[in-house]
Amino acid sequence: MRGAMMLCTALTAALVLFLMGYVLVNGLPNISWELLSTKPSYLTERIGILPDILNTVYIVVAALVIVLPLGVGSAIYLTEYAGNKKLVAMIEYAAETLSGIPSVIYGLVGMLLFSNNFGTSLLAGALTLVIMNLPTVMRTVQESLKTVPQSYREGAFGLGAGKWRVIRTVVLPGCVDGVITGCILSIGRILGESAALLFTAGFAHAMNGVIDGLTSPGATLTVALYVYAKEEGEFGIAFAIAAILMVLTLLINLSAAFVGKYFAKRRGV
Amino acid sequence: MHRRFIRDLLERIRNRNSKIYETIIHGIFLLLGFISVGCVLLITVYLIISGMPAIREIGLFQFLFGKEWASTAAEPKYGILPFILTSVYGTAGAILIGVPIGFFSAVYLSKIAGKRVRSVIEAAVNLLAGIPSVVYGLVGMRVLVPAIREIFNVPDGASLFAAIIVLAIMILPNIIKVSVTALDAVPKEYEDASLALGATPTETFFKVSVPAAKSGIAAAVxxxxxxxxxxxxxxxMVAGNVANMPSLFESVRFLTTAVASEMAYSSPGSLQRDALFSIALILFLFIMMINAALNFFLKRDRVN
Structure with missing residues (x-):
């Protein structure tokens, strides 16, 4: 039994090492400055992924700007306002349901709700991602709000502050760590998302500024990887993007761990 | 201008009557709080509205149990039994492979591994969870599919078997993480008592700790x-995407890939596209049942 356990754990670790190594070995040699800094051109048969990088940045920023206030707001409602236990249970069940829905379904619903109304665009993709990431942000902020001591709130109320003032001055500063963790987790999820974006944000490789970018279709890095690998057979490019995504995933995991540790230590003091 | 106007207005309201002001704030948060409920309702309603017409036109029985899917044929057939069975078999296969590996790893990590080993492996598992699914698909396409072709001597390695292996790897981090959490929560007294009665550590872990954590492990599965x-x-990227009835070494199509693969070229308003929405509705029903089961296990865990 002990042997089986160690074997399985070793297998898991080996899998991670293999995936990481294989992608990096196949991808890193294909990354060049030209690839990172140009857009694809049919004339010179050159492939560049700058538009995809920019699209990814736009969609991450747009989705976060919208989802953060919504997520923080609903977490505050749950911890500060909602008195009825059944209501809280209902909202939490809804959030759990949202996080269980597969991304293909988000893609379809996003297409019906957003793309059909204002066109296939990064903004439609970002709005779809907002719904997907809402439960994540809500939960992390909720967890961090629970660590704000009740006595702080009571102290503020005792000094005659109104509810909103207490939330603004006592509760909100306490959820900074939740917001940061929620941000990191959401960025990770958005970077990895493809099925939900294929039908909402499309897969164009045009280079655009922020405003044009958000209102026109565009592929994020992940979607571009899929298109290059599956539709165009450009495996070199696909592995280059995969290597970039791997490094980003690693960075996101490290920073999530770091932030968690940092705030845990600060709270302990 | 706008913001200033609103701020002035709020200020005036506050000065006149802070109760109204608080009520407005409360209302705003109430609205925000119910966003997720609203989203779930919106998604459900939209899927039902757009999924029903095709089912009504094709006939529920024909749709669910039809063995043939030929949406672009001259005489189109819309039977999704191949997709349903493929999804069920594929998931079952992934669980069959992934759960034992994940379960044993979880017991090792929670009960035996030293602090340092545990933190390294947990970081690795987190990385596994964070890798985008297209990267799994890409590696599967380039490594797994050719390997299956070679080893099993089949014309094309893109098959149900390749999908099962990729899925087994992808669910591994979920299973490990949730099981570890459940095993960590087992009170130490239980284990101490078992050890004091002369049971070996391994016996203790599998006969005391695992049964005590069974709801959490069920939730992981x-x-x-x-x-x-x-x-x-x-x-x-690895299953080949042909609408066959499932067979281990044949190209197959899942419920999810059936939607994704034809969405791009089906024309809006056609029966083909409506049928895709119906497939999504069926998938959604599956997911809702799974969610209910998950909630059941998690709640039972909390009660215990």
Missing amino acids: VLGVGRAIGEAMAVM
């Missing part, structure tokens, strides 16, 4: 089922 049945892109 259910979570894995949910992820496996909902995965689209990775499967799309």
Whole structure:
């Protein structure tokens, strides 16, 4: 039994090492400055992924700007306002349901709700991602709000502050760590998302500024990887993007761990 | 201008009557609080509205149990039994492979591994969870598919078997993480008592700790089922995507990939596209059942 356990754990670790190594070995040699800094051109048969990088940045920023206030707001409602236990249970069940829905379904619903109304665009993709990431942000902020001591709130109320003032001055500063963790987790999820974006944000490789970018279709890095690998057979490019995504995933995991540790230590003091 | 106006207005309201002001704030938060409920309702309603017409036109029985899917043929056939069975078999296969590996790893990590080993492996598992599904698909396409072709001597390695292996790897982190949490929560007294009665550590872990954590482990398995049945892109890249009845070494199409692969070229308003929405509705029903099961296990865990 002990042997089986160690074997399985070793297998898991080996899998991670293999995936990481294989992608990096196949991808890193294909990354060049030209690839990172140009857009694809049919004339010179050159492939560049700058538009995809920019699209990814736009969609991450747009989705976060919208989802953060919504997520923080609903977490505050749950911890500060909602008195009825059944209501809280209902909202939490809804959030759990949202996080269980597969991304293909988000893609379809996003297409019906957003793309059909204002066109296939990064903004439609970002709005779809907002719904997907809402439960994540809500939960992390909720967890961090629970660590704000009740006595702080009571102290503020005792000094005659109104509810909103207490939330603004006592509760909100306490959820900074939740917001940061929620941000990191959401960025990770958005970077990895493809099925939900294929039908909402499309897969164009045009280079655009922020405003044009958000209102026109565009592929994020992940979607571009899929298109290059599956539709165009450009495996070199696909592995280059995969290597970039791997490094980003690693960075996101490290920073999530770091932030968690940092705030845990600060709270302990 | 706008913001200033609103601020002035709020200020005036506050000065006159802070109770009204607080009520407005309360209302805003109430609205925000119910966003997730609203989203779930919106998604459900939209899927039902757009999924029903095709089912009504094709006939529920024909749609669910029809063995042939030929949406672009001169005489189109819309039977999704191949997709349903493929999804069920694929998920079952992934669970069969992924759960034992994940379960043993979880017991090792929670009960035996030293602090340092545990933190390294947990970081690795977190990384596994964070890798985008298209990267799994890409590696599967380049490593797994050719390997299956070579080893099993089949014309094309893109098959149900390739999808099962990719899915098994993808659900591994979920199973490990949730099981470890459940095993960690087992009170130490239980284990101490068992050890004091002369049971070996291994006996203790499998006969005391695991049964005590069984709801959490069940939740881990259910979570894995949910992820496996909902995965689209990775499967799309390795399963070959032909609407066959499932067979281990044949090209197959899952519920998710059936939606994703035809969405791009089906024309809006056609029966083909409506049928895709119906497939999504069926998938959604599966997911809702899985969610209910997950909630059941998690709640039972909390009660215990």
